[in-house]
Amino acid sequence: MFKSEWQAVLKRPMVMVVLFFITLIPAIYSGVYLSSIWSTYQNTQNLPAAIVNTDRGTTDNGKKVNAGQDLIAGLYKSHSMKYAVTSRAKAEKGLKNGEYYLVLEIPHNFSQASRSLLSSRPTAMNLTYKVNPGADFFAGQIAKGTATAIQANLNKEISTIYYKNLLKGLAASSAGTQNTLTGSKNMTQGQQALATGMAKQTQGLQQLAQGIPNTAQTSALRTAAGQLAASSAQLNAASQTLLHGSQTMTTALTKAQASTPQLVTKAQNIALMAAPVQLKRVDVSNTPTNGVGMAPFAISIGLYVGCISLSFMYDMYSPKKRPTHAAAWWWSKYSLLLSLVGVQVILLALVVLKGLGLNPLSVVNTWVAMAVTAVTFITCVFGLNVILGAFGKYLVTILLILQLGASTGVYPIETANVFTKISSPFLPMTYGIHALREAISIGGSMTQDLAVMIAVTISINVLVMGKLTLDRRRGKFVD
Incomplete structure (x- = not known):
C-alpha cells in the first residue's frame, strides 16, 4: 500500500510538480508578506507630510525670532517623515486624496507666543496637525506619534530658552x-x-x-x-x-x-512654562475606531477568501453537457458564480453594518464598492481556473498572498520594499480597498477604482471566452 501510493506519485511528473509548488506556499506566504512589512517603522521617512507655515516672526531684545522657520529646519533634519512646505489649500487637498499622510499647521503668532511665557499675558504655542486615518490607519498612527514627538522636542527647547534667560538675569542681578x-x-x-x-x-x-x-x-x-x-x-x-x-x-x-526677569507667578504662566506647546488634532475622515480603519482590508480579504472557497468546492470549467457555443458555456458557469458571490456580499454586509455597527459615510457607495470588488475577485479566480487549470488554482492562492502585503491594506506603500511598490498597482485588491475607504471613511470619489476593477473584469472574461472557444472546437468538455 505504502509502496504503491508513492509509485503512483513518482510515476506522474505533473503531480510531482504540483505537489512541489504546494509545498512552497508556506515559504512564499511568509517570505512575501513579511518582506513587505519587515522594516516598516524604519521607512517612515518616506511618508509624505505637508507643512503650512503662517508664522510672522517677532523680536526679542532687539533680535529677530522666527520659531516657525526653526521648527521646519528641525523637522527636515529629523527625517521622521518626508516633509514639504506648501499652501493650506494644496495640503488639505493632498491629505484628502492620500498625497500626504500628515499636515502640520504653524499659526501666525507662533514666534510671539514662544516669547510670552514670562509676561502678564502668556500664550500657548499652538500647533494643529491633521490626519486622514481613513486613507491608511497605520499611517495616521505614525503621524500622531510624530506630532507628539514634535511637541515634546519643542517643549524642551522653549523651556531651555527661558531657563537660560532666567540664569542670565540672575547673573546680572548678582552684579547689581x-x-x-x-x-x-x-x-x-x-x-x-x-x-x-x-x-x-x-x-x-x-x-x-x-x-x-x-x-x-x-x-x-x-x-x-x-x-x-x-x-x-x-x-x-x-x-x-x-x-x-x-x-x-x-x-x-x-x-x-x-x-532681574519679571516673573509672573500666575497658574497659567507656571503651566505653560512646563508645557508651552499644545497640540490640536483634526481628523478629516470618519475613523473613530481601529475596526473602522481596518474594515476595508478585512472586507476585501473576506470577499477574496470566499471566492477561493468557491473554486475548491465548485468545478468552474467542466460543463454538464455539450455546449452549443462558448458564450453559453461561459454564462452557465459565470452566472452561478455571480449569484453565489452576491449572497456572500449580502451576508458580509449584514454582519459588518448591522452586527458590528459600521456606520459608513455612504451606505450606498459601500454596497457598490463591495459588489464590484467581489465581482472582480470571482472573475480573477474564475479566469485563472479556466485558463490555467490546476496551476490556476495554485496561482489563486499566490495572488492572495501577494495582495496581503502589497494592497496597502495595513501599511502605507511608502514603507514597503521595492517589489511590493511595483506590484501594488497591478493587484485588484489595491483598488477594492481604496474604493471601500472612500465609501466608509473619506467620502471622496471611487470612480477610478471602480473603472479599473470593471476593466479587469471585462478583460479576464474576454480571455475566458477565447479559451472556452478554443476548447469547444477541440472537444475538451464532458458530454
Missing part, C-alpha cells in the same frame, strides 16, 4: 547686588566721617562758649574758631561721601531691578 553693597559701604564711611566732623564741631563750640566770658583769652577763641573751621570742612566732605554712596546704591538697585 555687588554694586549695591559697594554703595552701602561708601554710605557707611560717609556716615562715620559725618559723625566725626559733628563731634569735633561740637567740641569747638564748647570751647568757644567757654572762651566768651574771658575776652582777654583771645588765643583760646582763635583755637576754637580753627577747630570749628576744620570740623566744617570734614562735615562737607562727609556729606559729599554720603551723597555719592546714596547715588551709587540707587543706581545699583535700578540696574538690579532691570536685569
Whole structure:
C-alpha cells in the first residue's frame, strides 16, 4: 500500500510538480508578506507630510525670532517623515486624496507666543496637525506619534530658552547686588566721617562758649574758631561721601531691578512654562475606531477568501453537457458564480453594518464598492481556473498572498520594499480597498477604482471566452 501510493506519485511528473509548488506556499506566504512589512517603522521617512507655515516672526531684545522657520529646519533634519512646505489649500487637498499622510499647521503668532511665557499675558504655542486615518490607519498612527514627538522636542527647547534667560538675569542681578553693597559701604564711611566732623564741631563750640566770658583769652577763641573751621570742612566732605554712596546704591538697585526677569507667578504662566506647546488634532475622515480603519482590508480579504472557497468546492470549467457555443458555456458557469458571490456580499454586509455597527459615510457607495470588488475577485479566480487549470488554482492562492502585503491594506506603500511598490498597482485588491475607504471613511470619489476593477473584469472574461472557444472546437468538455 505504502509502496504503491508513492509509485503512483513518482510515476506522474505533473503531480510531482504540483505537489512541489504546494509545498512552497508556506515559504512564499511568509517570505512575501513579511518582506513587505519587515522594516516598516524604519521607512517612515518616506511618508509624505505637508507643512503650512503662517508664522510672522517677532523680536526679542532687539533680535529677530522666527520659531516657525526653526521648527521646519528641525523637522527636515529629523527625517521622521518626508516633509514639504506648501499652501493650506494644496495640503488639505493632498491629505484628502492620500498625497500626504500628515499636515502640520504653524499659526501666525507662533514666534510671539514662544516669547510670552514670562509676561502678564502668556500664550500657548499652538500647533494643529491633521490626519486622514481613513486613507491608511497605520499611517495616521505614525503621524500622531510624530506630532507628539514634535511637541515634546519643542517643549524642551522653549523651556531651555527661558531657563537660560532666567540664569542670565540672575547673573546680572548678582552684579547689581555687588554694586549695591559697594554703595552701602561708601554710605557707611560717609556716615562715620559725618559723625566725626559733628563731634569735633561740637567740641569747638564748647570751647568757644567757654572762651566768651574771658575776652582777654583771645588765643583760646582763635583755637576754637580753627577747630570749628576744620570740623566744617570734614562735615562737607562727609556729606559729599554720603551723597555719592546714596547715588551709587540707587543706581545699583535700578540696574538690579532691570536685569532681574519679571516673573509672573500666575497658574497659567507656571503651566505653560512646563508645557508651552499644545497640540490640536483634526481628523478629516470618519475613523473613530481601529475596526473602522481596518474594515476595508478585512472586507476585501473576506470577499477574496470566499471566492477561493468557491473554486475548491465548485468545478468552474467542466460543463454538464455539450455546449452549443462558448458564450453559453461561459454564462452557465459565470452566472452561478455571480449569484453565489452576491449572497456572500449580502451576508458580509449584514454582519459588518448591522452586527458590528459600521456606520459608513455612504451606505450606498459601500454596497457598490463591495459588489464590484467581489465581482472582480470571482472573475480573477474564475479566469485563472479556466485558463490555467490546476496551476490556476495554485496561482489563486499566490495572488492572495501577494495582495496581503502589497494592497496597502495595513501599511502605507511608502514603507514597503521595492517589489511590493511595483506590484501594488497591478493587484485588484489595491483598488477594492481604496474604493471601500472612500465609501466608509473619506467620502471622496471611487470612480477610478471602480473603472479599473470593471476593466479587469471585462478583460479576464474576454480571455475566458477565447479559451472556452478554443476548447469547444477541440472537444475538451464532458458530454
